[in-house]
Amino acid sequence: METASESTARAVRAHVLRMTSSGRSSHVGSALSCADVLAVLYTGVLRVDPADPRWPDRDRFVMSKGHAGAALYAVLAERGFFDEAVLHRHYQNGSYLSGHVSHVGIPGVEFSTGSLGHGLPVGAGMAWRARQTGRPWRTYVLLGDGECDEGSVWEAAMFAGHHELAGLVAVVDWNNMQSLGTCEETLRLEPFADKWRSFGWDVAEVDGHDHGALTGALDVPRGAEPGKPRCVLARTVKGKGVSFMENRVLWHYRPPSAEELERALEEVGAR
Amino acid sequence: MRNRFFAGLLTAALVDPDLVLITADLGFGAVDEFVAARPGQFLNAGVAEQNMAGLAAGIALGGARVFTYSIANFPTLRCLEQIRNDICYHRADVTVVAVGGGLAYGALGMSHHATEDLAVMRALPGMAVAAPGDPAETAAVLDDLLTAGGPAYLRLGKTGEPAVHAAAVHAPRGTSIPLGEGGEVLLCSTGAILDVTCRAAELLGRDGIRADVRSFPWLDPFDTAAIREAATRYAAIATVEEHSIVGGLGSAVAEVLAEAAAAVPLIRIALPAQSSSVVGDQDYLRGAFGLDPESISRRISTHLQERQTRLEAHRGLASQVR
Numbered sequence: 039m040e041t042a043s044e045s046t047a048r049a050v051r052a053h054v055l056r057m058t059s060s061g062r063s064s065h066v067g068s069a070l071s072c073a074d075v076l077a078v079l080y081t082g083v084l085r086v087d088p089a090d091p092r093w094p095d096r097d098r099f100v101m102s103k104g105h106a107g108a109a110l111y112a113v114l115a116e117r118g119f120f121d122e123a124v125l126h127r128h129y130q131n132g133s134y135l136s137g138h139v140s141h142v143g144i145p146g147v148e149f150s151t152g153s154l155g156h157g158l159p160v161g162a163g164m165a166w167r168a169r170q171t172g173r174p175w176r177t178y179v180l181l182g183d184g185e186c187d188e189g190s191v192w193e194a195a196m197f198a199g200h201h202e203l204a205g206l207v208a209v210v211d212w213n214n215m216q217s218l219g220t221c222e223e224t225l226r227l228e229p230f231a232d233k234w235r236s237f238g239w240d241v242a243e244v245d246g247h248d249h250g251a252l253t254g255a256l257d258v259p260r261g262a263e264p265g266k267p268r269c270v271l272a273r274t275v276k277g278k279g280v281s282f283m284e285n286r287v288l289w290h291y292r293p294p295s296a297e298e299l300e301r302a303l304e305e306v307g308a309r
Numbered sequence: 310m311r312n313r314f315f316a317g318l319l320t321a322a323l324v325d326p327d328l329v330l331i332t333a334d335l336g337f338g339a340v341d342e343f344v345a346a347r348p349g350q351f352l353n354a355g356v357a358e359q360n361m362a363g364l365a366a367g368i369a370l371g372g373a374r375v376f377t378y379s380i381a382n383f384p385t386l387r388c389l390e391q392i393r394n395d396i397c398y399h400r401a402d403v404t405v406v407a408v409g410g411g412l413a414y415g416a417l418g419m420s421h422h423a424t425e426d427l428a429v430m431r432a433l434p435g436m437a438v439a440a441p442g443d444p445a446e447t448a449a450v451l452d453d454l455l456t457a458g459g460p461a462y463l464r465l466g467k468t469g470e471p472a473v474h475a476a477a478v479h480a481p482r483g484t485s486i487p488l489g490e491g492g493e494v495l496l497c498s499t500g501a502i503l504d505v506t507c508r509a510a511e512l513l514g515r516d517g518i519r520a521d522v523r524s525f526p527w528l529d530p531f532d533t534a535a536i537r538e539a540a541t542r543y544a545a546i547a548t549v550e551e552h553s554i555v556g557g558l559g560s561a562v563a564e565v566l567a568e569a570a571a572a573v574p575l576i577r578i579a580l581p582a583q584s585s586s587v588v589g590d591q592d593y594l595r596g597a598f599g600l601d602p603e604s605i606s607r608r609i610s611t612h613l614q615e616r617q618t619r620l621e622a623h624r625g626l627a628s629q630v631r
């Protein structure tokens with residue numbers, strides 16, 4: 039029996055494949071990689087209201103790896119923030135649905151991103167503000183693993199650890215692939231968990247495609263009590279769900295052709 | 310200017326719990342009173358300006374009005390993209406404050422010369438840009454920033470700038486402040502060099518050239534109406550700024566005059582578009598770059614004399630043709 043989050047993840051994958059194929063856009067592999075994280079967040083973890091996207095006490099979600107914007111737009115449509123028919127406008131002339139995440143004109147998008155390394159400082163600010171004002175919202179930031187090359191990520195990691203922002207959760211989509219190769223070849227992340235721990239974070243390493251494990255790792259208490267912020271290192275597969283895209287850096291760039299789209303849709307169970 | 314800014318900020322913070330001040334580990338002796346009075350509204354982001362700008366956006370989007378503070382180029386250029394994407398694109402109520410605009414930290418070297426900040430901040434979409442000329446203008450500009458909010462950039466001098474205005478002034482964004490009227494030349498000034506500009510005007514007066522000064526505490530929005538009107542009333546307009554010749558007050562005035570097809574001559578007095586490897590105190594460096602009262606007045610009077618000579622030569626030539 040498929041759970042709500044699993045069926046959302048399947049729908050997100052199908053949307054992402056269609057959007058990148060028809061839009062001739064990049065980053066399909068990145069979007070498939072984080073589809074499960076987004077589905078779990080938006081079906082069971084985040085307290086948000088599609089009828090009132092700006093509800094002041096909503097949980098905040100910042101998609102710091104903005105290049106996987108197609109996946110965020112898809113999960114927002116699945117969650118009911120807007121009609122899924124809008125997704126066809128992705129990458130089109132005159133459309134708000136840019137390749138990288140933009141909040142303008144798109145209900146439910148908390149923050150615009152696209153240049154890497156911006157999300158965690160902003161998320162730390164949101165989490166600090168919740169504590170300062172005694173509000174109950176939690177703040178989630180989804181980072182790419184390659185994004186962790188950016189120094190600003192570690193500036194914010196240091197800040198959040200120092201200020202014990204327990205309401206802040208950083209999820210790293212750790213598929214070990216970045217633009218030109220693996221993360222380990224490019225700039226070694228390991229010992230990755232130890233790095234976060236040494237910055238004052240509580241670290242959970244989970245299978246980033248296991249919805250049960252993700253749900254447990256993403257659930258942190260609400261409230262203003264200081265404590266370690268949580269880092270969820272989600273072990274993922276770039277291009278997850280489509281055999282010919284998995285672990286291939288090519289799909290950071292290339293959109294699926296019509297024929298590839300059909301094969302891919304079949305593989306993710308959308309046919 | 311710095312002290313007037315912090316006094317005004319603290320006054321506002323005492324009645325507004327949503328006002329938050331963030332520093333990137335600078336402000337020794339300057340932020341102490343604020344921290345003591347409102348510790349819950351203060352953050353030290355550490356020596357981490359990108360983090361400071363991102364934090365500011367996140368906090369502001371949670372309903373706060375945020376001031377970020379550091380010196381020279383650190384709160385602007387070091388985190389320029391965070392200001393552009395995180396603050397400006399989201400219209401976050403953040404005012405970026407830099408102390409030590411221009412050559413105020415002259416002896417500290419090139420890294421501390423804030424000489425392109427106005428140009429860069431002016432170019433950002435939705436960013437108000439303020440460079441008050443003295444403590445009274447600082448208070449007036451702060452009043453506006455506290456009312457109308459950010460995104461905004463506030464360039465301050467340091468401390469000890471002379472008071473040009475004897476009393477409080479009113480300077481809502483987009484306005485400029487006339488100091489004198491009826492002269493033949495207008496000296497436009499922005500930022501803490503205002504008193505130097507006023508002294509240059511006095512020197513011109515001693516040479517028989519009646520010069521008015523107009524202070525522009527706002528570069529964006531810019532008082533274009535004042536420039537268009539000045540173009541019809543003055544024989545020449547000069548701009549004076551402790552900033553690169555590229556993209557600051559002189560550029561803003563030139564844009565207005567060009568689009569108005571105004572015939573009035575423009576004399577742009579600014580720093581050359583180059584880094585200074587030579588150091589010295591602010592007065593020394595101003596003198597070295599022709600931004601002292603004597604150099605400014607000489608530049609203007611020489612320009613007017615040369616123009617007069619050219620006009621006379623032209624008239625002479627024209628009469629021969631006839």
